[in-house]
Amino acid sequence: MSATATTAASPVPSLTSVFVRLKLSLLKNGLRQSGGRTAAYLASIVFGTFLAVVAVLGFVLLRGHADAVTVAVLLTGVLSLSWTVMPLFIPSGDETLDPSRLVMLPLQPRPLVRALLVASLVGVGPVLTSVVVLGASVAVAHGAAGTVVAVLAVPLAAVTCVALSRSVAAANVRLLTSRKGRDLALLSGLVIAVGMQLVNFGAQRLGRAGGLEALEPATAVVGWLPPAAAIGAVDSAGRGDYAVAAARLLLTAAALVGLLYWWQRSLVRLMVEPDGSTIGAAADAGADEKSGTGRLARMLPGGRTGAVMERSLRYIWRDPKTKAAWVTSLAVGLIVPLFNAFQGTGSIYFACFASGMLGIQMYNQFGQDTSAFWMVAQTISTTADAYAELRARALALLSVTLPYTTVVTALTAGVLGDWSAFPEALGLAFGLLGAMMATGAVTSAVFPYSIPQDSGYKNVAPGQGGLAWMSIMGGMILGGLLCSPLIAATVYLHVSDRQSLLWLLLPAGALYGGLLVLAGLKLAAPRTAARLPEILAAVSKG
Amino acid sequence: MPDQAFDGAFDGASDTAGTAPGEGAVPAVRVEGLWKRFGQQIAVNGVDLVLPAGKFIGLVGPNGAGKTTTLSMITGLLRPDQGRILVAGHDVWADPESVAQVKARIGILPEGLRLFERLSGRELLAYSGRLRGLPGAEVDKRAAQLLDVLDLAGSQNKLVVDYSTGMRKKIGLAAALLHNPEVLFLDEPFEGVDPVSAQTIRGVLERYTSSGATVVFSSHVMELVESLCDWVAVMAAGRIRAQGPLAEVRGSAPSLQAAFLELVGANGRAAAGDSLDWLGGPGAGKGGPGTSGAQR
Numbered sequence: 048m049s050a051t052a053t054t055a056a057s058p059v060p061s062l063t064s065v066f067v068r069l070k071l072s073l074l075k076n077g078l079r080q081s082g083g084r085t086a087a088y089l090a091s092i093v094f095g096t097f098l099a100v101v102a103v104l105g106f107v108l109l110r111g112h113a114d115a116v117t118v119a120v121l122l123t124g125v126l127s128l129s130w131t132v133m134p135l136f137i138p139s140g141d142e143t144l145d146p147s148r149l150v151m152l153p154l155q156p157r158p159l160v161r162a163l164l165v166a167s168l169v170g171v172g173p174v175l176t177s178v179v180v181l182g183a184s185v186a187v188a189h190g191a192a193g194t195v196v197a198v199l200a201v202p203l204a205a206v207t208c209v210a211l212s213r214s215v216a217a218a219n220v221r222l223l224t225s226r227k228g229r230d231l232a233l234l235s236g237l238v239i240a241v242g243m244q245l246v247n248f249g250a251q252r253l254g255r256a257g258g259l260e261a262l263e264p265a266t267a268v269v270g271w272l273p274p275a276a277a278i279g280a281v282d283s284a285g286r287g288d289y290a291v292a293a294a295r296l297l298l299t300a301a302a303l304v305g306l307l308y309w310w311q312r313s314l315v316r317l318m319v320e321p322d323g324s325t326i327g328a329a330a331d332a333g334a335d336e337k338s339g340t341g342r343l344a345r346m347l348p349g350g351r352t353g354a355v356m357e358r359s360l361r362y363i364w365r366d367p368k369t370k371a372a373w374v375t376s377l378a379v380g381l382i383v384p385l386f387n388a389f390q391g392t393g394s395i396y397f398a399c400f401a402s403g404m405l406g407i408q409m410y411n412q413f414g415q416d417t418s419a420f421w422m423v424a425q426t427i428s429t430t431a432d433a434y435a436e437l438r439a440r441a442l443a444l445l446s447v448t449l450p451y452t453t454v455v456t457a458l459t460a461g462v463l464g465d466w467s468a469f470p471e472a473l474g475l476a477f478g479l480l481g482a483m484m485a486t487g488a489v490t491s492a493v494f495p496y497s498i499p500q501d502s503g504y505k506n507v508a509p510g511q512g513g514l515a516w517m518s519i520m521g522g523m524i525l526g527g528l529l530c531s532p533l534i535a536a537t538v539y540l541h542v543s544d545r546q547s548l549l550w551l552l553l554p555a556g557a558l559y560g561g562l563l564v565l566a567g568l569k570l571a572a573p574r575t576a577a578r579l580p581e582i583l584a585a586v587s588k589g
Numbered sequence: 590m591p592d593q594a595f596d597g598a599f600d601g602a603s604d605t606a607g608t609a610p611g612e613g614a615v616p617a618v619r620v621e622g623l624w625k626r627f628g629q630q631i632a633v634n635g636v637d638l639v640l641p642a643g644k645f646i647g648l649v650g651p652n653g654a655g656k657t658t659t660l661s662m663i664t665g666l667l668r669p670d671q672g673r674i675l676v677a678g679h680d681v682w683a684d685p686e687s688v689a690q691v692k693a694r695i696g697i698l699p700e701g702l703r704l705f706e707r708l709s710g711r712e713l714l715a716y717s718g719r720l721r722g723l724p725g726a727e728v729d730k731r732a733a734q735l736l737d738v739l740d741l742a743g744s745q746n747k748l749v750v751d752y753s754t755g756m757r758k759k760i761g762l763a764a765a766l767l768h769n770p771e772v773l774f775l776d777e778p779f780e781g782v783d784p785v786s787a788q789t790i791r792g793v794l795e796r797y798t799s800s801g802a803t804v805v806f807s808s809h810v811m812e813l814v815e816s817l818c819d820w821v822a823v824m825a826a827g828r829i830r831a832q833g834p835l836a837e838v839r840g841s842a843p844s845l846q847a848a849f850l851e852l853v854g855a856n857g858r859a860a861a862g863d864s865l866d867w868l869g870g871p872g873a874g875k876g877g878p879g880t881s882g883a884q885r
Contacts, residue, residue, distance in 0.1 A: 354719035358705060358712075365707040365748070418702040421666055422764070425697065426720040428689035576685070580668040587702065 406483020474556025481560025485567025
């Protein structure tokens with residue numbers, strides 16, 4: 048950097064240090080803003096440290112054991128997989144990494160990516176990852192060669208994990224804002240669904256395999272996949288296979304370079320291309336509109352109910368974030384029960400996954416509106432208005448989820464050839480759907496949070512992450528509890544050998560679910576009507 | 590808040606009993622002792638305001654004066670800490686019936702809040718009219734006319750997210766007018782709007798007030814307020830500094846701008862530029878950070 052006359056006193060700081068300091072200040076300010084957030088942050092540090100200590104202790108104990116390599120390589124593989132899918136799932140409020148905020152600055156792509164990479168290494172996650180990877184290499188490093196390679200491999204693997212996460216996140220944002228974004232959102236959702244199922248399979252394998260020997264073929268493959276290949280290299284070096292070790296290290300390094308290049312390309316594109324995800328939608332709207340309301344409207348009831356349903360359903364299709372969330376739910380809801388059924392490990396009760404996942408869409412209804420909620424708030428004055436609004440939203444959801452749940456349950460029953468269990472499973476699924484929608488309606492009114500629209504990087508505004516997770520997790524647990532009478536009835540009928548009465552669970556579940564939805568709406572309506580300004584303030588943040 | 594909505598209505602009526610309808614029988618807005626604080630910051634610091642019905646009213650003030658906060662509380666979007674607000678004689682923060690009366694009578698175009706932007710302009714109007722309980726056919730008829738008058742007919746099938754700032758203000762105005770409100774609240778309706786769209790908006794608003802309805806809009810563009818309004822309220826640092834007919838507030842000052850600067854005490858700040866001696870002039874380009882960038 049050339050320091051000139053006026054700036055001689057304070058040399059221009061490097062971009063990297065600027066970004067690292069920016070990240071630290073953002074973190075500090077974010078924590079200062081709310082005590083709850085500080086508590087959540089500290090809790091995550093404590094929990095993460097605990098996990099890391101356990102992992103490292105485990106690795107140290109494993110040292111010398113025959114399965115050490117298998118565990119070390121596979122765990123690193125799982126770790127990097129979670130880094131890959133994390134940005135698609137976990138709401139993160141990391142503004143230093145949001146390219147849209149950097150557009151106006153005169154930055155060269157290469158220093159920018161370097162600075163962003165270093166900044167993203169600052170944080171609890173990367174530090175804990177490094178500790179775990181260090182533990183993994185301790186478990187497999189033998190001899191001087193092994194130690195030398197480990198010294199290279201640990202930072203390489205940790206940095207590759209972070210680069211993986213960042214490049215996937217950037218690519219995902221690019222996907223959602225691209226011209227075909229709305230359609231590609233489908234893909235994004237599907238990838239998540241399939242990824243979840245792969246993790247599920249892996250876990251089942253581990254559970255069933257009994258011995259870790261069964262995983263050796265997997266180790267052979269994962270040991271060549273960066274960044275787990277770096278840990279493989281440590282092991283190879285310890286065994287004296289220097290060529291293999293070098294190849295594995297080089298492969299990881301090459302992968303890191305490739306990822307950084309991919310990330311840089313996505314960043315550059317994101318910064319110079321506008322959000323084109325609406326171009327297709329405009330054409331749809333045009334084709335649909337002749338008389339002010341489309342085909343959809345003609346099938347829906349009139350008045351507020353129809354208008355709200357129509358808008359909700361349109362948003363599922365037109366809003367990339369909503370669409371991605373729906374596709375993920377629909378895909379996971381279909382893939383988990385069906386794949387398990389195909390594998391022969393399934394149970395028809397897995398069909399409840401579909402209704403549970405879809406029920407989540409009822410959560411944070413007003414946050415999905417963003418600050419446009421004022422338009423809704425303007426037309427709600429009484430509890431009856433709020434009830435009509437919430438009921439219409441629930442109806443829009445049910446118009447998709449009821450048939451979908453039925454189809455998924457039927458398909459699962461078909462694959463398993465277990466049609467006798469179809470009624471009870473469907474009854475349970477309806478009950479769960481009702482419970483999720485009831486808790487969703489209440490939490491929408493009581494714990495609204497905003498979904499920032501300006502950035503694909505964030506699903507929750509900074510500082511509201513804890514609230515979001517709390518309301519979803521709490522709601523899901525409560526939803527499960529609300530279903531317990533149905534589950535108890537199912538178990539009782541099975542245990543007491545009254546199989547002939549199990550079909551009763553279908554009408555009972557449907558009725559119970561319906562009553563739960565009504566109760567949820569009745570509880571949520573007065574709270575919504577009384578808290579309109581508070582809800583608007585909560586959903587307008589970010 | 591005590592449930593005194595209807596008492597309030599009668600109070601308001603008795604103040605100016607006997608006047609012609611539409612000419613301030615009940616003030617369009619009556620605000621008493623309004624307070625709002627955000628943390629340490631007092632945004633609205635005891636505002637008392639009476640805005641007559643049937644007028645074109647400007648709420649003026651510098652940025653951060655509390656205009657948006659005040660308008661948000663008057664329109665029911667932000668809960669006041671203290672104070673009482675009556676719109677057309679109905680308490681905005683009392684029982685649900687009174688609130689319903691208010692919400693049916695007002696239209697708003699807020700600043701800084703979104704619309705349902707993944708709907709087309711036409712769909713947005715159809716949605717918002719039906720939400721207000723108007724019959725579908727009537728909504729579609731009014732929407733078509735509004736789109737036409739506001740020069741949006743050509744873009745009615747485009748998504749609002751693709752609209753320009755001017756188009757957004759216009760579609761927001763259409764949504765606010767759809768149910769034919771008695772009082773229209775507009776927060777910075779001309780901010781970032783091109784002259785053509787501004788003229789269109791102006792025309793619609795003038796037609797609307799000539800029918801006896803009230804427009805309350807906030808702005809910091811004094812020329813605009815001077816040319817449009819017949820009643821102004823000047824706000825600064827969370828307080829009302831003056832309110833009344835335009836001529837009265839302007840007083841002996843040559844323009845509203847001059848009167849405004851006087852009222853908010855901003856005269857004489859222009860000399861503060863002495864410390865910027867490096868800015869511009871023949872010395873420019875020597876030794877600034879810009880030069881180091883150019884050398885690289």
